[in-house]
Amino acid sequence: MKKFPLVVLMALLLNGCNDDTSEQKEFIDQVKASTTPKVEKIPELIEFEYFAYSAANLRSPFVAPQPEIIQNNLTQVKNCLHPDPQRVRQPLEKYPLDNLAMKGTIGSNGQTWALITATDATLHRVTVGSYLGTYDGRVSQVNSDYIELIELIPDGSGCWKERQTKLEMLEAAIDGAN
Template sequence: MKKIALTVLITVALTGCNDDTAEQQEFIDQVKASTTPKVEEIPKLTQFEHFDYSAGQLRSPFVAPQPEIIQSNLVQIKNCLHPDPDRTREPLEKYPLDNLAMKGTLGSQGDMWALIKAADETLHRVTVGYHLGLYHGEVKDVQNDYIELLELIPDGSGCWKERLTKLEMLEATTDDAS
């Protein structure tokens, strides 16, 4: 009895799994025949009006001006402290002081040179009289662990004020040691 019931069950199950898809194919063919494909017309392009940009020679509002441009636009008042506008700028004057790092010193106490690493990973050698930083910082003293700079800071009224600043050598990190 169990064998007969099992045989009937398997037979019923297998009849549902036939490969006859003729009915489905007939439905697909009927749908395809009753629908017509519609292609939409390509939209017409609108003519654009040419605009001639005439402010190309002006400063871009999206780019920060260089410090030397700002400083050249400041009014110079006579009988007032100000930097020498004719002095040639040195390579390290294009970096803010926080983008410069003192990495070491060379020489003896009478003739000391400092090694300065710039933001672009270049190494520069400076001594007394060299300039660095955005504010005309002149190196006044080089010690084993710091450089002393005399910077000229604009006061907003056309004059400049002197400010002493130190660029100190930082402790070596794991990146510096490798």
Template structure:
């Protein structure tokens, strides 16, 4: 074993000779060769400075000043308004397009519906329970359909009542208005 080690070590030392003449020749050849020509940088034309002329106008990040016009409050007391003080129910955290009916059952002469939300949670509901983002309220449960009303804002401070339904055959994202 020592003999093999000694032979391989001596071969390694023999490979490290001081003869670097081929390396010296390569360096000399590279130094004497002419470098490739470098193209000059292109001349750039100066761009004229932009003159901002709107410094006297209102900033787009500020509210317009009241110009003497009376601002009317958008909420009107003479039209339908949802009860904003009532505690929200769990199914009101989801849009009706994110709800899927899984089944129906009757308990103590009361119809119930099993509804799955888009996050996979299962909920049960009956007539009078709320669902959806727009103050929806279940009005009727029949066979494979849940009928409900929603209160949708009309943009003028009032809320319009709209009838809609969910059926067992429609999946999430297929809300169907009546």
């Protein structure tokens, strides 16, 4: 008697596993019969127009020109101050003053040099007359804790103005020397 409910339950479960999909097949057939397939026309192709590129020998707009090229192409206004485009650039002129740091001074025979480090961790020595910075900064004076520069700043009208600037030694450099 205990097996009877189990047999009834098994019969009900097996009845649910019926493979009768005739209703679904009938619905699919009805939908296929009532719809008509519509295929759109293929659009006509537009004929390609050949264009001859004629600017191959001009400067590429995607490559930045060198600063020297720009400066050499500037028209110089007569009777006003401007940097010498023929002057050979010194190594520290490719760095802005913000990327340079004075670390100390050395000297002998009355000549004093300032020790300058750049952001690429290179050490350079400069003296009066040396150039550094991106604005044609010429060293005018070397002191034990700073150097004075005279920079040439464009005024927007084709001329340049002189500006006096200092590059001071950082306090950390003084503490590190002791």
